[in-house]
Amino acid sequence: DAMVIQNPRYQVTQFGKPVTLSCSQTLNHNVMYWYQQKSSQAPKLLFHYYDKDFNNEADTPDNFQSRRPNTSFCFLDIRSPGLGDAAMYLCATSRSGTSRAYEQYFGPGTRLTVT
């Protein structure tokens, strides 16, 4: 089945220690998104890639970076995690970023704990 895969499902890191979360997709979608979600609140968009074009949300902290080496993979790097960065991180994909009709497909998420 075509899907969005996130690894690991659970990640524990220490305060200030860089961490990388990964996302891969077999849907061949050209748009990939990273969201942060806390305590069953609505997901908050951090940034997205339209093909190779990176689009950062205005209120995303500089501590969060992303890489997309190819169509299938996308990484979220947190350079110096703080306690406030503990959250569920969701990756999503869609076929086109400029069409309102295309739904986003979400991965299962990575639960990040910062100690």
Next chain:
Amino acid sequence: GNSVTQMEGPVTLSEEAFLTINCTYTATGYPSLFWYVQYPGEGLQLLLKATKADDKGSNKGFEATYRKETTSFHLEKGSVQVSDSAVYFCALSGNTGKLIFGQGTTLQVKP
């Protein structure tokens, strides 16, 4: 700007009860509307969608109709099951393709 408002939860129902979760939106142009469901510890799953006025999205017994005149997209199910317990998010997508989410409504169904 675009926004989505959902009824506050939690909503607690007995099994086989009728479910309605209200969702209203504010948007320029003609957005697409979605309901996503999130089970505990999981990502979001698309439940149903509607892309134009008067469209009805349906899936797994859930339905929602795109009402432009009332700017609403209420989620309904005739008979809920314990397995429907989850958080439900209403969302819209405008011309940018970005999703604007409501705050989520927690549904708890008791046997």
